[in-house]
Amino acid sequence: QVRVKESGGGSAQAGGSLKLSCELSGQTSRCTMVGWYRQPPGQERGMVSTLNSDGTTSYGDYAKGRFIMSRDNAENTLYLQMNSLNTGGTALEYCAAVCGTRQLWGGETQDTVST
Numbered sequence: 146q147v148r149v150k151e152s153g154g155g156s157a158q159a160g161g162s163l164k165l166s167c168e169l170s171g172q173t174s175r176c177t178m179v180g181w182y183r184q185p186p187g188q189e190r191g192m193v194s195t196l197n198s199d200g201t202t203s204y205g206d207y208a209k210g211r212f213i214m215s216r217d218n219a220e221n222t223l224y225l226q227m228n229s230l231n232t233g234g235t236a237l238e239y240c241a242a243v244c245g246t247r248q249l250w251g252g253e254t255q256d257t258v259s260t
Contacts, residue, residue, distance in 0.1 A: 151240040154254035159232040167223040167240030176244040
């Protein structure tokens with residue numbers, strides 16, 4: 146069984162930065178994908194960035210050129226450094242993992258960007 150626990154987020158001004166962390170525990174060797182998703186109010190959840198077990202990384206259009214995903218394998222922790230934040234109010238961020246046949250979601254964190 147794999148557990149996904151995220152932390153971070155908060156408030157920032159437009160152009161500022163926030164950092165999210167996602168701790169994975171349990172049988173993480175079964176995970177073939179980890180990543181981040183974002184859901185603004187009234188919109189569908191969309192991919193921010195993903196990291197596959199073969200090392201390939203993908204970024205959604207929202208994140209390209211501004212966000213950096215990294216992983217500390219020793220700590221089994223995934224990070225998302227969000228830079229140059231847009232003025233967009235509040236959104237929910239989710240850490241995700243595909244482990245075996247299961248799609249797992251961490252608890253949501255909220256980020257708010259103000260002018």
